[in-house]
Each structure stands twice: as C-alpha cells, then as structure tokens.
Amino acid sequence: MTFVFASFRSRIWAAAIVVPIALSLSALGSPAAGADKISDGQWYLNYLDVSAAHKISQGEGVRIAVIDTGIDPNHPDIRGSVEPGVDVRQFPASGDGLTDDDGHGTSMASLIVGHGRIRGIAPKATVVSLKYADSVSSSPTAMGSAINWAVEHGVKVISISAAHVDRDLVLQQAVEKAILQDVVIIASAGNKPEKSAIEYPAAFPGVVAVSGIGSDGQLWSSSVTGPEVLLSAPAKGISTAWRDNRRVVTDGTSNSAAIVAGMVALIRAKYPTMPATEVIRRLISTATDKGPAGRDSAYGFGVPNLVAALTAPAVSASAGRSVAPSQIAPTRIDAPGAEFPLRTALFLGGGCLTIVILAVGLVVMVVRRRRPE
Numbered sequence: 001m002t003f004v005f006a007s008f009r010s011r012i013w014a015a016a017i018v019v020p021i022a023l024s025l026s027a028l029g030s031p032a033a034g035a036d037k038i039s040d041g042q043w044y045l046n047y048l049d050v051s052a053a054h055k056i057s058q059g060e061g062v063r064i065a066v067i068d069t070g071i072d073p074n075h076p077d078i079r080g081s082v083e084p085g086v087d088v089r090q091f092p093a094s095g096d097g098l099t100d101d102d103g104h105g106t107s108m109a110s111l112i113v114g115h116g117r118i119r120g121i122a123p124k125a126t127v128v129s130l131k132y133a134d135s136v137s138s139s140p141t142a143m144g145s146a147i148n149w150a151v152e153h154g155v156k157v158i159s160i161s162a163a164h165v166d167r168d169l170v171l172q173q174a175v176e177k178a179i180l181q182d183v184v185i186i187a188s189a190g191n192k193p194e195k196s197a198i199e200y201p202a203a204f205p206g207v208v209a210v211s212g213i214g215s216d217g218q219l220w221s222s223s224v225t226g227p228e229v230l231l232s233a234p235a236k237g238i239s240t241a242w243r244d245n246r247r248v249v250t251d252g253t254s255n256s257a258a259i260v261a262g263m264v265a266l267i268r269a270k271y272p273t274m275p276a277t278e279v280i281r282r283l284i285s286t287a288t289d290k291g292p293a294g295r296d297s298a299y300g301f302g303v304p305n306l307v308a309a310l311t312a313p314a315v316s317a318s319a320g321r322s323v324a325p326s327q328i329a330p331t332r333i334d335a336p337g338a339e340f341p342l343r344t345a346l347f348l349g350g351g352c353l354t355i356v357i358l359a360v361g362l363v364v365m366v367v368r369r370r371r372p373e
Contacts, residue, residue, distance in 0.1 A: 140168035147175060189210055202228060230280070235256045266310060
C-alpha cells in the first residue's frame with residue numbers, strides 16, 4: 001500500500017511530501033518492490049560518490065546535533081548512532097529527546113548516520129537528538145534554546161531542517177554565538193508553495209543555507225531560492241528511515257540540509273582542528289558549479305564534490321570561489337537594540353546628555369538658594 005500525504009509538517013518542515021514504502025520488520029506488499037524503491041531513493045549515494053568518500057572518512061568521532069522532532073534511537077538503520085540530548089519545548093528543558101511521534105527527526109538522522117537499508121553520508125558519526133517540535137507545533141525560540149544547548153555540550157555541527165518566518169531574537173543570538181564558537185550550522189532553504197523566501201535560521205549570515213536538486217542534477221522545482229543559498233544538494237525522491245520502524249520516500253530541502261550536514265561531519269572527522277570557516281570554504285571552493293557561472297540564488301556555489309572537498313589542498317581565503325569571512329561568520333553578537341540606526345542612537349544619546357545637564361543645573365540652583373546669607 002503506497003500513499004502520499006501532507007500534514008501540519010508541510011507548514012513547518014522542509015520535507016513536505018512523504019511516501020511510505022516499506023516496513024523494516026514486515027514488508028507492505030512485495031518485498032522486492034519495496035527494496036527497489038528504497039534503492040531508487042538512495043540515488044544520492046552514487047550521485048555524490050559517497051563510497052569513494054568513505055574510503056577517506058566516515059565521520060568517526062563527530063557529533064551532529066539534529067534539531068527536529070526528536071529521534072527514534074531504536075530504528076534499525078540508525079541504532080547505536082544516536083546520543084541522548086534534550087527536549088527544549090518546555091522550560092526548563094528536560095528529557096532526552098529520544099522520542100519521535102512525527103518521524104521527521106528520525107528521517108533526517110538516517111540521512112546523516114544511516115548504516116542499514118538506509119545509508120547515510122557519515123555512518124560512523126553520532127547524532128545528538130534535540131527535540132524542539134512535534135507534529136503540531138514548533139517555536140523559533142525553542143530552536144534557539146536547542147542551539148544553545150548544543151554549543152554548551154560541545155557539538156560542532158548542527159543540522160536544522162526547519163524554518164520560521166520570525167526573526168526571533170533568541171534564535172538569532174544563539175546562531176551568532178554558535179558560529180563564534182566554531183560551530184557549522186546547516187539549514188534547509190525551504191519548499192514551495194509553503195515558503196516563498198528563505199526564512200530563519202537559513203537566512204542568518206554564517207548559516208549554510210542549502211537548496212534542493214533532483215536526480216538529474218537540476219534545481220528541484222519546489223526548492224525555495226534566494227541570495228542566501230550557499231550550496232545545493234539532493235532533495236527529491238530520497239528514501240529515509242521513519243517512525244515505527246518504517247522507511248519512506250520524501251521530497252524536500254530538509255533532505256538537502258541533512259546530507260550537507262553529513263558532508264561537514266566527514267570533513268571535520270578528517271580535519272578535526274580545521275576552523276568552521278575553512279570547512280565551509282572547502283565545500284564551496286570544490287563544489288560543482290551549476291546554473292550561471294559563479295554563485296547564484298538557485299544553487300549557491302553549486303553541488304558539493306565530496307571527494308574533492310576531502311582531498312583538496314588547503315583552500316586559500318583569496319581563492320576565486322571563496323567568500324568573504326563576513327559572509328561565513330559574524331564578527332560580533334548583536335545585543336537587543338543594536339540594530340538601531342546611528343542617527344537614532346545619536347539622538348537618544350544627545351537627549352540623555354541634555355537631561356543630565358539640566359538636572360545638574362537645577363541641583364546647583366537649589367543648593368545656592370538654600371545657602372544662608
């Protein structure tokens with residue numbers, strides 16, 4: 001039995017179309033048919049030459065925070081590769097994040113560390129489950145709290161396959177803090193028609209915003225595009241793990257972000273002391289250019305060439321396809337009110353100074369009048 005459904009997740013998550021195709025413990029319909037669909041949905045492995053990349057690195061020792069709907073650690077495709085995290089939906093945060101009543105978080109985890117029927121990009125890495133949402137609700141503030149938790153617990157790669165229209169201050173400051181702490185954050189660009197522009201956190205400077213492509217290497221028609229896009233990666237017709245020991249085929253830039261997060265894990269495993277900005281430069285400087293020459297709003301710098309990213313010599317900051325450091329990471333953390341225009345700040349500062357001068361003058365006049373003759 002094969003069917004397509006769309007739920008509330010289509011308004012939150014970047015993977016909006018889900019086609020269940022097989023159970024891991026009991027097949028639906030013909031097992032051979034299910035196996036074929038699973039294989040077809042892993043076209044990204046050959047497209048990205050993942051087997052060659054695995055001869056160089058498999059993500060050993062790297063922890064990736066998956067900020068999502070939680071992760072089912074017992075799914076056979078990811079069992080043994082999931083680390084407890086936390087559920088940040090309530091304050092104070094509690095639990096371990098190891099429940100997934102939606103399926104999306106488990107799906108993303110399998111693209112990163114899958115080592116069963118579903119094969120991920122970094123099978124020897126570990127995903128840390130940070131549950132910030134469920135099937136019916138999510139919050140950008142909770143997402144920011146999850147990022148802060150990841151930074152405080154030493155995680156150096158964060159994968160986010162979700163987007164919010166609000167430029168939430170907690171989320172913004174958490175992103176900036178993470179980047180300044182040498183963390184690589186990867187986020188999905190979003191899907192049409194639910195999204196029409198790149199939202200947050202992908203829209204924040206320093207975040208690796210990823211658009212989606214199909215198996216033909218061309219932009220997926222439902223991928224959101226915009227000047228924030230840095231890279232593009234497989235999105236359409238991707239097989240993944242799902243809740244209740246299922247496997248599904250999904251469309252969405254959620255997949256693209258998780259796949260790039262796995263790539264970052266491979267690079268960080270091979271080059272454990274390489275700064276985050278250099279990890280990103282390595283990916284973009286070796287990417288296969290797509291669309292118009294150079295960076296564009298559809299593909300960014302192109303589709304990562306994983307083997308080249310793992311084997312290329314040190315990337316010069318002045319290389320023609322590199323980006324300025326200010327595009328990769330912020331140089332400061334904005335405090336509340338830091339976005340006031342300069343003229344506003346000068347006006348307020350001048351007004352305060354005037355008030356102080358008047359107050360001092362008034363005190364002096366009162367004192368003088370009270371002096372005895």
